Amino acid sequence: MSAKYAAIRAMFEALWLSRLPGLIRTLSSSRGVIFTLHRVLPEEPADFSPNAILQVRPDFLDYVIERVRDLDLDIVSLDEALERLAAPQPGRRFIVLTFDDAYKDNLRHALPILRRHDAPFTLYVPTALVDGVGQLWWQAIEDIITRQDAIAMTSDGQTDYVDTSTTVRKNAAFNTLYWQMRKMPEPDRVALVRSFATAYGYDLDRQCRDLIMDWQELRLFAGDPLCTIGAHTVHHYELAKLPIEQARSEMAQSVDILLAQFGQRPAHFSYPLGGPLSADQREFDLARELGFRSAVTTRPGGLYARHAASPHALPRVSLNGYFQSRRYVDVFATGAIFSAMGKLTG
Structure with a gap:
């Protein structure tokens, strides 16, 4: 583990031992948190697995859902989250579950857990990967x-x-x-x-065909009433690195393809990679111009009432594969902690 992640682990341990996350949630004006997930796999990663950061075990996902509800947090869809953010008075705090990239293991290992807990979620789909011609x-x-x-x-x-x-x-x-x-x-x-x-x-x-759902599998996944399908471009390119017309095309074409496949226009979008190097104000403006109701980044932070006015640059908290300890879930569920981290690193 790198020095960066070792420092984060030490911070998580200190927060857990102090029991501060509960107090912070009570005092903070953060209304909710969007969790980012990618892969859900039962196997332990090998010693050399730099992408293990993107995978969590099924039992950890199961516990996360149980624990956030024990903390009196609702698990809601993105549409309901936006409604709660826009409400004049804060209501019950909430969690949103989002998955990026349409990995097959989401169908095999995540969907049964989500169904068992009746937990709504959003899946962001890069369409070329589902076609089997993208690059992971x-x-x-x-x-x-x-x-x-x-x-x-x-x-x-x-x-x-x-x-x-x-x-x-x-x-x-x-x-x-x-x-x-x-x-x-x-x-x-x-x-x-x-x-x-x-x-x-x-x-x-x-590799793409082996790891990513095909359209038949994706239709099975998307057919679950708990699922909201969101757009994630065509080729999973970093949009900030593209000329503006190509970036717009990547976003718009993914919408057209998903509309043709499912008969419904996706209202939500996820920026590939999603950090400041990959998406910034130009991309936020494109998402708004293209009519998305929301768009999510990977910039860390909780959701506040102010995000109702800027729903095309929503922060998320990554359920990081390096931190699959049950005692850290209380930290993950505390948006204000990650908002402070984002300010320190941003």
Whole structure:
């Protein structure tokens, strides 16, 4: 675990031991929290699993739902959350469950839990991934590094061979390659991922089909009355890195595709990756112009009455796979803590 996450864990431990989250929830004007989830998997991650941050166990999801209700928090849909934010007086505090990317494991492992608890949720769908032709590039580079003792990394036309024979070295190589790709224009990143995968015999399209629901599976998932389908672009590109017309097209086309598939226009949107490097005021304005009722980021924070006037830049709290301890759920459910963290880091 990195020094950053070790520091966060220490803070969570201190908050839990102090019993402060309950007092903060009582005194804070935060009305609710939107949780971000991606994958739900029963298997423990391997020693080298940099994307384990994106996965939680089914038993942890089960406990989260039970615990937030024990804390007298309602689990509501996004539409109801927006209504509660717009109400002149604060009502009961609430939690919203959201899942990004339409992973198959959501259907296998999350949906039965959500049904058992009668817990509404939103699933944000990147349509090219459901078509089986997108790039889950963050997972691809992990998979390739996992099975290699050395990799070739190219930067500025120079190729270096990097030792990846140990977990420490694998993590270092992943971080270097990940941030190299994050800083690239999207066409360059797409090309680099494709060439990197080809060099190591990695089938990106098969990976996409293996990990992401197809349309038949997604229709089964979306057919549950607890489910709200939201848009998540076509290709899962970082919108802030695209020319404005391409960014608008990514958003608008995803709406058109989901409307054609399900007969209903999605009212809610999630910005891919969702941090300040990926979505900012230009993208918030696009979401508003395209008629979305809400759009969520991955910027940490709770929901306040003021968010009713800016529903296209909603914060979320990630149910981080590195912090699957039951005693931390009280911290996760306290939006004001993450609002303060966002101010310190933002």
